Amino acid sequence: NAGVMQNPRHLVRRRGQEARLRCSPMKGHSHVYWYRQLPEEGLKFMVYLQKENIIDESGMPKERFSAEFPKEGPSILRIQQVVRGDSAAYFCASSPPPLGQPQHFGDGTRLSIL
């Protein structure tokens, strides 16, 4: 049973470009979460999605960031017009229903902005 798969593992972008981060949850998991980890800090919640629905986006910056979890395919975290401050590790997690189950994390995408 494959774990949570994230790609790419490393992504380099120049300021002003777009970054797309992908996450395939574990089989049977219908809940997907995105977290961001700045250097030497703990993880911060960004968004929680179920298939085709954003349930909680209280941790998402108001501009330039968006997330989706389509009916088919992986969840996507999209960052438009990236800035230096977006440099971080972005982790995806998934869990099965019902709510409150332990979350299983991928190994993250490390985004570097030049």
Next chain:
Amino acid sequence: DAKTTQPNSMESNEEEPVHLPCNHSTISGTDYIHWYRQLPSQGPEYVIHGLTSNVNNRMASLAIAEDRKSSTLILHRATLRDAAVYYCVYIQGAQKLVFGQGTRLTINP
């Protein structure tokens, strides 16, 4: 918002028990306490979780104080592979994990 407080770092010796403390005096009565650990360049790994009573699994034990204001993660026999940052985490709204700064555990051979 509730929060968790942990020591920044701890050190132990291989094959000895390790007790990692966490204070969470402001969590609500229905919030579960979860523990995750993170190795370098990896995502967090679930360790254990509980609500009121002590819990055991193949990785660790979790001792929760009777007043629920603190808990202790117990690694019964530490190995070098247990060196990691350990996070005491609570779940907000049944789905949002709230991480603190964590405890960096060093294991000496």
